[in-house]
Amino acid sequence: IEVTVSDASFSYADNDLATVTIIVQSTATDGVKGTDSETAEVRLSV
Numbered sequence: 001i002e003v004t005v006s007d008a009s010f011s012y013a014d015n016d017l018a019t020v021t022i023i024v025q026s027t028a029t030d031g032v033k034g035t036d037s038e039t040a041e042v043r044l045s046v
Contacts, residue, residue: 013046014045015043016046017042018041018042019039019041020041024036
């Protein structure tokens with residue numbers, strides 16, 4: 001995954017750790033919804 005941050009107030013450095021949470025939601029054809037999430041710690045390469 002690649003993220004671009006253009007706000008100058010962010011000052012991340014190489015090898016900093018960040019926690020990323022991804023949330024997904026799906027809807028089946030019969031209207032049933034499903035939601036799931038995953039959280040992981042990642043090391044940044046800037």
